[in-house]
Structures are given as C-alpha cells and as structure tokens.
Amino acid sequence: MKIGFWGAGEMAEGILSAIPSKKSVIMAETREERAAELKKKYGVSTTPSVAEVAKKADLIFLAVRPAQVADVAEAVKGSIKEGATIVSIAAGKSLAVLRRAFGPKVALIRVMPNLALKANAGMCAIAPARGVSKDVLAAVEKILSGAGRTVILPEKCFDAVTALSGSGPAYFAYMMKMMAEGGEALGLKKQVARLLAEQTMYGTAKFLRESEMDLDKFIQGVCTKGGTTAAGMEHLSKPPFGAAVQKTLAAAAKRSKELC
Numbered sequence: 445m446k447i448g449f450w451g452a453g454e455m456a457e458g459i460l461s462a463i464p465s466k467k468s469v470i471m472a473e474t475r476e477e478r479a480a481e482l483k484k485k486y487g488v489s490t491t492p493s494v495a496e497v498a499k500k501a502d503l504i505f506l507a508v509r510p511a512q513v514a515d516v517a518e519a520v521k522g523s524i525k526e527g528a529t530i531v532s533i534a535a536g537k538s539l540a541v542l543r544r545a546f547g548p549k550v551a552l553i554r555v556m557p558n559l560a561l562k563a564n565a566g567m568c569a570i571a572p573a574r575g576v577s578k579d580v581l582a583a584v585e586k587i588l589s590g591a592g593r594t595v596i597l598p599e600k601c602f603d604a605v606t607a608l609s610g611s612g613p614a615y616f617a618y619m620m621k622m623m624a625e626g627g628e629a630l631g632l633k634k635q636v637a638r639l640l641a642e643q644t645m646y647g648t649a650k651f652l653r654e655s656e657m658d659l660d661k662f663i664q665g666v667c668t669k670g671g672t673t674a675a676g677m678e679h680l681s682k683p684p685f686g687a688a689v690q691k692t693l694a695a696a697a698k699r700s701k702e703l704c
C-alpha cells in the first residue's frame with residue numbers, strides 16, 4: 445500500500461516516524477528545505493505537488509493546517525486514485541466538511557492527534573466515516589498506534605477529545621511550569637526544579653498507566669494523614685482548581701465546536 449502525505453510538517457513527521465517501511469511513502473511539501481530534510485532523514489520520496497501524491501497513494505494523510513485544506517482539495521480534484529482513503533488530522537474539519545471538499549468517492553477518516561505524537565507517545569482519536577472498510581481502519585490504527593495510543597470514537601466526541609487530549613499537552617505543560625516555579629520559590633535552581641516537576645509528572649502517569657490504579661485510591665494512598673502531601677492537597681483539592689480545569693476544557697470544547 446502506497447502511503448501519501450499532503451503537508452510534511454511537525455505532525456506529519458510524527459506519523460511518518462511510526463511507519464515501518466518508509467520506501468512506500470510519498471510526501472507533498474511546499475517548503476523545499478523541509479522536503480529535503482525529511483528525504484535525507486527517512487529516505488522518503490518527496491514532491492511539491494499534492495496532485496502527484498493523490499495520483500500515487502492509496503492512503504493519504506491530510507496534514508496541512510486547517511486553513512490550507514480547501515486549497516489542497518482544489519489542487520487534487522480529478523487526481524485521487526479510485527478507492528483511496530484520506531486520513532485528516534486537520535483540527536476542526538468535520539467529516540461533513542471533508543466530504544464536501546473531497547467528493548463522494550473517497551473513504552474518509554478523521555483523526556485528532558496531539559503533539560506527543562512527536563515523542564512516540566501521542567494520543568489519537570479516530571473517527572471513520574460511514575463505509576470505511578475494517579481493513580483500512582485497522583491499517584490506520586496500526587500506523588497511528590506506532591506513535592502512541594489510539595481510540596476509535598464516534599465523531600460527536602471530537603469536541604471533547606480536542607479539549608482533553610488535543611489541547612491537553614499545553615495544560616499539562618502549564619501545570620508543570622507552575623510546579624517548577626513553586627520549586628524555585630522554595631529555593632531550588634531553575635533546571636533542577638524543572639527536572640523534578642517533569643520527572644514527577646512523567647513517572648506518575650507511567651505508574652498509573654502500568655498499575656491501572658483507581659485515581660482516588662492512589663491520591664488517598666499518598667496522602668498520609670498529617671503528612672506533607674496531605675498538607676499540599678489541602679490547598680490543591682479546594683474547589684477553585686477543579687473548577688478551573690473544568691472551565692478550561694469547556695472553553696476549548698466550545699471553541700472546537702465554533703471552528704467546525
């Protein structure tokens with residue numbers, strides 16, 4: 445199966461790195477230096493023409509910025525191979541919008557990835573349009589699971605997905621920043637505080653993933669009565685923090701809905 449990319453930016457590279465056989469890949473990218481960089485690094489074929497990719501590929505990742513999707517659709521009109529599948533990662537572009545842009549014949553899959561894809565630890569929600577074959581869906585899931593975790597969900601969940609895992613890296617990074625700054629305020633050097641915050645966030649996520657422990661149980665377990673964690677949790681668990689997180693996700697989900 446020939447795999448194509450329209451756009452070879454940051455997210456495309458994250459997906460590309462998870463494809464075992466790079467020889468089967470052709471990428472369309474307008475920025476010459478970027479195309480040369482990926483060609484050198486991964487040995488993929490590159491072209492400035494999205495139409496050339498459309499003519500050759502069976503499975504195409506649409507990985508340009510959302511505002512560029514309409515131009516790509518216009519440029520590939522009449523060139524897409526029969527039976528091809530387009531996998532769109534463009535934020536806020538619904539399956540209905542993609543259907544209008546690319547016509548009735550192509551199979552469509554919408555994916556909401558996140559930035560952690562670049563570290564092979566991404567979270568991708570996958571919504572297939574009606575009519576996508578099980579084999580094609582399995583092939584897409586296999587590729588994306590090479591760059592992290594995947595979940596197949598109906599498209600109606602995508603505003604929530606966008607708010608939680610799509611936008612989530614920024615929120616966790618902010619929390620990490622607050623933790624590091626808190627450490628600095630207590631006298632730690634900047635770099636040390638960042639390391640402590642980063643490794644604690646990473647290690648906690650890893651432990652919870654591996655142990656599958658209930659979150660309340662975990663929190664209770666580490667909050668020994670009269671201890672240091674309990675003293676800290678006294679403040680963190682007060683309503684403002686939880687409410688701020690809820691409002692953050694609600695605002696992101698609302699914006700996602702508006703962009704569709």
Ligand SMILES: NC(=O)c1ccc[n+]([C@@H]2O[C@H](COP(=O)([O-])OP(=O)(O)OC[C@H]3O[C@@H](n4cnc5c(N)ncnc54)[C@H](OP(=O)(O)O)[C@@H]3O)[C@@H](O)[C@H]2O)c1
Nearest residue numbers: 451452453454455472473474507508509510533534535559
């Ligand atoms: N970054 C995230 O955290 C994240 C999370 C979820 C979803 N997404 C989605 O992922 C998609 C890609 O994001 P990104 O951050 O990887 O963007 P990016 O780094 O800007 O990559 C897009 C690339 O496509 C190129 N391009 C645009 N139009 C083209 C055309 N007609 N032919 C060939 N190449 C073309 C762009 O070149 P120019 O710069 O010259 O235009 C750019 O190099 C977006 O739709 C975004 O919504 C991103």
